[in-house]
Amino acid sequence: xxxxxxxxxxxxxxxxxxxxxxxxxxxxxxxxxxxxxxxxxxxxxxxxxxxxxxxxxxxxxxxxxxxxxxxxxxxxxxxxxxxxxxxxxxxxxxxxxxxxxxxxxxxxxxxxxxxxxxxxxxxxxxxxxxxxxxxxxxxxxxxxxxxxxxxxxxxxxxxxxxxxxxxxxxxxxxxxxxxxxxxxxx
Amino acid sequence: xxxxxxxxxxxxxxxxxxxxxxxxxxxxxxxxxxxxxxxxxxxxxxxxxxxxxxxxxxxxxxxxxxxxxxxxxxxxxxxxxxxxxxxxxxxxxxxxxxxxxxxxxxxxxxxxxxxxxxxxxxxxxxxxxxxxxxxxxxxxxxxxxxxxxxxxxxxxxxxxxxxxxxxxxxxxxxxxxxxxxxxxxxxxxxxxxxxxxxxxxxxxxxxxxxxxxxxxxxxxxxxxxxxxxxxxxxxxxxxxxxxxxxxxxxxxxxxxxxxxxxxxxxxxxxxxxxxxxxxxxxxxxxxxxxxxxxxxxxxxxxxxxxxxxxxxxxxxxxxxxxxxxxxxxxxxxxxxxxxxxxxxxxxxxxxxxxxxxxxxxxxxxxxxxxxxxxxxxxxxxxxxxxxxxxxxxxxxxxxxxxxxxxxxxxxxxxxxxxxxxxxxxxxxxxxxxxxxxxxxxxxxxxx
Numbered sequence: 001x002x003x004x005x006x007x008x009x010x011x012x013x014x015x016x017x018x019x020x021x022x023x024x025x026x027x028x029x030x031x032x033x034x035x036x037x038x039x040x041x042x043x044x045x046x047x048x049x050x051x052x053x054x055x056x057x058x059x060x061x062x063x064x065x066x067x068x069x070x071x072x073x074x075x076x077x078x079x080x081x082x083x084x085x086x087x088x089x090x091x092x093x094x095x096x097x098x099x100x101x102x103x104x105x106x107x108x109x110x111x112x113x114x115x116x117x118x119x120x121x122x123x124x125x126x127x128x129x130x131x132x133x134x135x136x137x138x139x140x141x142x143x144x145x146x147x148x149x150x151x152x153x154x155x156x157x158x159x160x161x162x163x164x165x166x167x168x169x170x171x172x173x174x175x176x177x178x179x180x181x182x183x184x185x186x
Numbered sequence: 187x188x189x190x191x192x193x194x195x196x197x198x199x200x201x202x203x204x205x206x207x208x209x210x211x212x213x214x215x216x217x218x219x220x221x222x223x224x225x226x227x228x229x230x231x232x233x234x235x236x237x238x239x240x241x242x243x244x245x246x247x248x249x250x251x252x253x254x255x256x257x258x259x260x261x262x263x264x265x266x267x268x269x270x271x272x273x274x275x276x277x278x279x280x281x282x283x284x285x286x287x288x289x290x291x292x293x294x295x296x297x298x299x300x301x302x303x304x305x306x307x308x309x310x311x312x313x314x315x316x317x318x319x320x321x322x323x324x325x326x327x328x329x330x331x332x333x334x335x336x337x338x339x340x341x342x343x344x345x346x347x348x349x350x351x352x353x354x355x356x357x358x359x360x361x362x363x364x365x366x367x368x369x370x371x372x373x374x375x376x377x378x379x380x381x382x383x384x385x386x387x388x389x390x391x392x393x394x395x396x397x398x399x400x401x402x403x404x405x406x407x408x409x410x411x412x413x414x415x416x417x418x419x420x421x422x423x424x425x426x427x428x429x430x431x432x433x434x435x436x437x438x439x440x441x442x443x444x445x446x447x448x449x450x451x452x453x454x455x456x457x458x459x460x461x462x463x464x465x466x467x468x469x470x471x472x473x474x475x476x477x478x479x480x481x482x483x484x485x486x487x488x489x490x491x492x493x494x495x496x497x498x499x500x501x502x503x504x505x506x507x508x509x510x511x512x513x514x515x516x517x518x519x520x521x522x523x524x525x526x527x528x529x530x531x532x533x534x535x536x537x538x539x540x541x542x543x544x545x546x547x548x549x550x551x552x553x554x555x556x557x558x559x560x561x562x563x564x565x566x567x568x569x570x571x572x573x574x575x576x577x578x579x580x581x582x583x584x585x586x587x588x589x590x591x592x593x594x595x596x597x598x599x600x601x602x603x604x605x606x607x608x609x610x611x612x613x614x615x616x617x618x619x620x621x622x623x624x625x626x627x628x629x630x631x632x633x
Contacts, residue, residue, distance in 0.1 A: 088510070088532065124553045126534045126578055127623060128404055128447045129504060129511055131417070131424060132460065132467045132488045135444050139465070158423050159444055163380070163401045 075185075078106045078115075082166075082180040083141060088125065090136035092144055096181070100141060103183065104148035116156040117141045118182040122175035123162045134159030141181045156186065205350075208335055223304075223359045224270055230605045233272040235301050237326075238262040239283040240276070241308030241319070249341070253317060254310040257344050261306060261321075264352045267388050268364065268587065269605040274302055283307060289320065297326040304332075306355075317341050321351045323358070333358050345390075356585075365583040369627045370590055371395070371405035371414060372601055375619030382416050387583070387626075389601070389615035395431070406457070407627040408450040413474070415448030415457055426459055428476055437476035443467075449492040449501075458482060458492035458501060469503055482516065493538045493545070495562075502526065502536040502545050502562075513547055515562065526564055533558075537580050539606075546570075546580035546589055557591050559606070570608030579622065582606070584629035590614065592622045 081103075083096035092100065107113060119138030121130035138157035146152055167174035223234060238261055241254040262273045280296045283289075289309050297305050305326050311318040316338065323333040333354050337347040349366040356364040368387045373380050377394070382405045385392035396402050398420040406415045415428050421438075426445035429436040439445045443462030450457045455474035460467050469492050471479040483489035488506040495501070501516045510531045516523045527533040532550035539546065545562060548555040549569075557570045557580045571577040575594035582589055586606060593602045596613070599620040604611040615621070 124550065125511075125532065126548055126555065128460075128491050129488070129534045131403075131444055131446050132462070132490050135462055135467065136488065157443075160401075163403075 074106055074109075078103055079183055079185065082182050084176065085137055085179045085181070087122070087175075087179065088133065090119075090133065090140045092140050096141075097144065100144050101148065104145050104150055107145070107150050107154065114154045114156065114186045116158060116184045116186060118164075118184065119157065119159045120164060120166070120178055120180050120182065121162045122178040123165060123170070124175065125162065127161055127163070130161035131159050132161075134161045137179075137181050205335055205337055230269050230607050230609045234270060234303050235274055236265065236271045236304040236306065237274045237279065237297055237300070237302035238265070238276075238306045239279055239281075241310045242283045242286060242289060244309050244311040244318075247312065250310055250312045253312060253341065253344060254308070257310065257319065257348055258308060260345065260348045261308070261352065264348060264366070264388065265306075265355065267603075268352075268356060269610045270356075270359070270587075271304075274300065289322065292324060292326075292329075294324070294326045294329045297324075302326050312341065315341050317344060317347070319344070319347050319351075321347075323355050360585075360587075362585045362587075363629055364585050365588065365626070365629060368584050368629055369411075370581075370601070370614070370624050371407060371627065372592075372621050372624040373403055373405065374617050374621045376617045376621075378619070380622075382414065383617075383621075384414075385615060392615055392617060395429075404447055404623055405625050406448040406450060407625055408455075408457075408474075409452045409628050411627050411630055413450065415450065415459070417446045417448075426461075426476070428457075428474060437474075439472065439476040447491045449494060452494055452496055452498045454498065458494070460490040460492075469501075482518075491535060493536045495538050496540055496542045500538075500562075502538055504534045504536065513545065526560060526562070528564075529567060535579050537582055538562075539582050540584055540586040544606075546582065548578045548580065548591075557589065557604075557608075559589075568608070570604060571611070574611075577602075579624060581624055581626045583626050588626075590624040590626050592624060 081099055083099050084093070086093070107115065117138045119134035119136070121134050125133065135157070138159055142155045142157050145155060165178045166180065167177045238258055241258045243250045243254050265271045266273050278300050280300060281293065289307050292305065292307065303326055305324040307322050309320040318336065318338045320336045322331055324330065325332055335351055335354060337350065339347055353364055353366040356362065365387045369384050370387060371382060371384045374383045379399050380401050380403060381394055381398060382396040382402055383392050383394050395414065396418065398418045400419040402416055402418040404417045412432070413428060413430055415426065417424050418427050421440065424444045424446055426439035426448055427436065439459065439461070441461055441463035444460065444467060446460045448457050448459045456479065457472050457474065458469055459472055461470050466486055467488050467490055468481055469483040469489050470481050473479060482501065483503065483505070485505060485507045488511070489503060491504040493502050499518055501518060502513055503516065504511050505514050508525065511534050512525055513527045513533050513536045514523050515526050526545065527547070530549045530551060533547055535548040537546045543562060544559050546557060546559045549558045554576045555578045556572065557577050558567060559570060560567045570589070571593070577591055577593045580589050580591045588603055589606055590601060590603050592599050599622050600616050601614040601621045601624045602611055603614050
């Protein structure tokens with residue numbers, strides 16, 4: 001009798017234990033499933049994050065590229081845009097002054113740069129006089145830039161007189177191109 | 187005596203060229219200038235007809251044959267170069283000098299009848315590599331020997347012998363030694379870059395003096411012919427170089443800005459040049475070693491291109507002080523400055539004549555320059571070049587009889603010569619590339 005009771009008791013204890021065990025096992029499986037889901041979610045999130053990052057990086061790159069292009073364009077404009085003079089004159093024309101204002105702005109934005117201003121003449125005058133005239137032209141431009149706040153130490157000038165024409169022609173069109181102030185960066 | 191001076195110089199250079207006889211006509215020991223063959227006031231108005239037959243070969247032989255012809259041709263060319271003579275055509279000659287028994291006996295009628303007023307005869311004898319040349323100048327109407335010289339030297343020295351005798355002829359006729367020992371410096375783009383070259387007065391033997399591989403400009407001779415000053419971009423900017431032609435000596439003036447337009451002071455080791463280190467191109471007086479002695483111009487604006495009067499008491503220069511480039515003259519001791527040119531709106535490149543009475547310059551009209559000469563009192567302005575391209579950079583021969591200049595009349599700029607009155611304009615030489623900015627040396631360059 002007593003033995004039977006013990007078995008019953010054991011059964012009572014064991015079966016729920018079994019039950020408990022089963023339920024426990026079920027629970028574990030469910031938890032594993034949820035972990036996989038989470039990883040997948042995280043990967044997706046990561047991917048989209050990466051995509052977002054790449055997109056932003058591309059935008060940034062494009063921005064930088066555009067910025068660099070803008071800088072190069074500004075630099076090229078500084079280097080390539082000459083100022084022009086009238087015959088036997090070193091007076092800065094209105095158009096030349098506008099160009100010089102842009103050059104001053106560029107020099108302010110690029111404070112590490114020192115520039116050289118070349119003064120050139122057309123072939124009609126005589127060589128020696130044109131060396132002096134070319135110097136006056138370079139000095140006119142230099143003084144104008146200094147008045148706009150560019151330090152003298154950042155500006156060099158050199159005269160080439162009529163020795164380095166841009167256009168080798170012998171007509172007014174060529175002469176007009178050759179009476180110029182040209183800028184280089186040191 | 188000139189010949190002896192020259193002998194001394196050449197004995198140093200181991201050139202055996204000596205005058206072994208001088209037989210000037212009796213009673214003609216007077217200064218040639220008094221002898222009125224060439225009218226000094228209008229020297230090129232009437233050219234003197236001169237006959238120069240091929241020199242007589244004392245011994246026959248191929249070398250003598252060649253030399254007698256080349257030497258007599260060279261003598262004719264050299265005399266023609268002066269602008270004083272009309273060289274008569276040898277085809278018209280009535281007598282063949284090769285058949286003449288004695289050079290000393292001239293039948294003057296043979297020469298007066300073809301219009302010759304002067305006659306040069308010569309005899310050539312070659313032994314080994316030595317040549318003996320006997321040269322005589324006759325007045326055919328007065329039937330007189332005017333100049334007679336006998337020279338001995340190496341065959342390769344025939345040019346020197348001929349020039350020596352031409353110098354004697356010109357000295358006899360004008361009282362001036364002429365330019366037969368002078369040279370001309372100029373700028374040539376022959377090598378692709380502008381470099382300084384030097385040639386003999388007639389364009390012979392051009393040679394490159396600078397090898398800067400940059401822009402090199404404005405050569406200027408010192409009055410002893412030993413130094414050249416010039417501007418060069420050899421170090422990237424226009425600096426002034428002072429260079430001894432035979433020794434490795436010199437100096438560089440490399441101040442901020444431009445260092446240009448040198449002009450040596452006559453008979454001094456000093457020069458004037460334009461420097462802009464003050465911020466304005468001004469003319470300074472410098473030592474021959476490039477040190478500043480003093481400032482010569484003091485006006486705001488362009489001042490440049492000094493040229494000295496022969497006595498160094500005055501300096502002509504270009505200034506824009508009145509608004510256009512014009513030529514001014516400064517009295518060095520008083521400091522007074524007066525304007526010389528009033529015609530035209532662009533007058534530059536002044537060159538003071540060796541006689542001291544005139545200034546040659548380039549004046550621009552319609553975009554082209556022409557050569558002008560004006561008296562230093564501002565009177566007697568004459569234009570020497572007309573309607574023939576762009577003409578620049580006049581420079582006087584040391585005797586003042588000729589002017590060398592550059593011109594684009596045949597396309598690229600070349601060096602030309604004309605008489606001081608604008609006649610006989612001809613090209614001096616043509617190298618590859620352009621030639622510009624000639625400067626005629628003083629008379630005694632040791633060549």
